Amino acid sequence: MLTIRQGIPEGLLDLQSHELYKKLSGPTLFQLPGRRNPPLFISVLLHGNEPAGWDAIRHVLYHCQSREFPRSISLFVGNVEAARFRQRHLEGQPDFNRIWPGCVVEDAPEYMMAKQIYDEMAANKLFASIDVHNNTGFNPHYACVNRLEAPYLQLATLFDRTVIFFKRPKGVQSLAFSNLAPSVTLECGQPDNPRGVAHAIEYLTACLNLAEIPTHAVAKNDIELFHTVAVVRIAPGVEVGFQGEDLDLRLIENIDHLNFRELPFNTLIGWQKNQQELVLRTADEQDQEVSDHYFHLDGNALRISRPVMPSMLTRNIQVIHQDCLCYLMERLALPDSVASSCE
Numbered sequence: 001m002l003t004i005r006q007g008i009p010e011g012l013l014d015l016q017s018h019e020l021y022k023k024l025s026g027p028t029l030f031q032l033p034g035r036r037n038p039p040l041f042i043s044v045l046l047h048g049n050e051p052a053g054w055d056a057i058r059h060v061l062y063h064c065q066s067r068e069f070p071r072s073i074s075l076f077v078g079n080v081e082a083a084r085f086r087q088r089h090l091e092g093q094p095d096f097n098r099i100w101p102g103c104v105v106e107d108a109p110e111y112m113m114a115k116q117i118y119d120e121m122a123a124n125k126l127f128a129s130i131d132v133h134n135n136t137g138f139n140p141h142y143a144c145v146n147r148l149e150a151p152y153l154q155l156a157t158l159f160d161r162t163v164i165f166f167k168r169p170k171g172v173q174s175l176a177f178s179n180l181a182p183s184v185t186l187e188c189g190q191p192d193n194p195r196g197v198a199h200a201i202e203y204l205t206a207c208l209n210l211a212e213i214p215t216h217a218v219a220k221n222d223i224e225l226f227h228t229v230a231v232v233r234i235a236p237g238v239e240v241g242f243q244g245e246d247l248d249l250r251l252i253e254n255i256d257h258l259n260f261r262e263l264p265f266n267t268l269i270g271w272q273k274n275q276q277e278l279v280l281r282t283a284d285e286q287d288q289e290v291s292d293h294y295f296h297l298d299g300n301a302l303r304i305s306r307p308v309m310p311s312m313l314t315r316n317i318q319v320i321h322q323d324c325l326c327y328l329m330e331r332l333a334l335p336d337s338v339a340s341s342c343e
Contacts, residue, residue: 002113003028004120013058013065017051017083027096028077029117032061034069040207041074041121041129041181043173046096048082048089052188053132056200060208070208071127076117088322095323097131103171118176126181128155128213131173132200134191137256137314141199144185146175150338151182154214157223159186159203162260164311165332166228168285182213217340226309227332230290232325233281240320248272249279249302256313259326267304275300280325294328 005028012023031039044053057075064070079096082089089095094106099114121129143156144164156163167175177183186203188196234240238248251270258267272279275297282291296305313326 001026001109005030013062017054018086020080021084024080026080030075032073034072036071038125038127039072039074040127043076043131045083046078048079049086050134051191052134052196052200055197059201060204098171100171100173100176102176122180128181129177129183131185133187135187135312136316136319137259137312139259141189142187146178148335150215151213153218155182156184162224164226217338220334220339225332225334226329228327228329230282230284230328235279235281238279256315259311259313262309263304264307269302271300272302
């Protein structure tokens with residue numbers, strides 16, 4: 001299902017993400033030569049409702065059309081079909097950011113496509129990998145890494161001082177490509193905020209002009225590092241929302257404003273109709289169920305059981321069911337092997 005192209009079709013860069021189906025038949029890998037090699041891999045629209053990556057790279061490509069790119073680019077434009085309808089993914093489709101090598105082996109065409117791209121990039125070698133996303137909740141801009149090594153952290157802090165280290169979920173693009181080159185995921189805020197696109201443009205332009213990625217230690221004052229320790233999902237069949245006493249789980253109205261706040265014990269999350277057992281399903285890095293470690297019921301009130309910091313809490317009910325309610329994070333000290341003082 002993958003199309004590989006050596007150039008940009010005329011008029012493609014004039015299209016918004018929901019219009020790409022007019023020029024692209026589906027997922028497309030563009031191999032664009034530049035002055036330096038190996039190429040920079042950039043993936044956009046792994047989720048069709050997150051246009052910041054496409055808007056940023058089309059701006060960069062448009063302004064480079066009259067001259068040679070400073071570095072070769074391998075650009076993967078992902079879920080064109082879902083982007084047409086501004087959906088994360090369509091019914092019957094897998095999540096395009098859960099299909100990469102390392103995921104549970106599947107026979108669906110999307111999994112075979114992701115492996116084909118991975119194998120192609122492994123054969124060509126890579127300078128770095130950048131996966132660009134939006135998120136639906138109220139979150140700051142931040143970068144994610146999957147290895148605590150200096151080049152990965154340097155690439156992340158070039159985007160923002162807030163950096164998240166994670167090893168789950170499996171099948172994520174950056175996690176797979178971290179075996180090939182320094183790899184990051186960029187989270188550029190909500191889709192309707194132009195600041196996210198501007199930030200991504202600035203970052204991609206800087207990366208394309210790098211001669212090399214710094215390998216020296218990261219200054220401790222230049223980074224706030226967090227570790228994703230668990231993912232929180234809603235149990236199957238549970239009706240969740242924000243209004244209505246008959247909901248299985250009624251969340252507090254401003255729940256996405258809890259993102260990137262260190263929540264104290266007993267913070268209120270919502271209210272459950274069933275007061276006997278939690279309707280949350282929380283998996284740690286070993287995929288063990290740990291909901292009782294982080295949440296408890298106080299009557300029908302659902303509360304936090306230990307200090308923790310959430311990310312990606314959202315008011316989008318569809319995303320809650322398709323992906324998760326949130327991730328839980330803890331602060332992580334920068335390892336001495338990749339840290340330096342400011343002295």
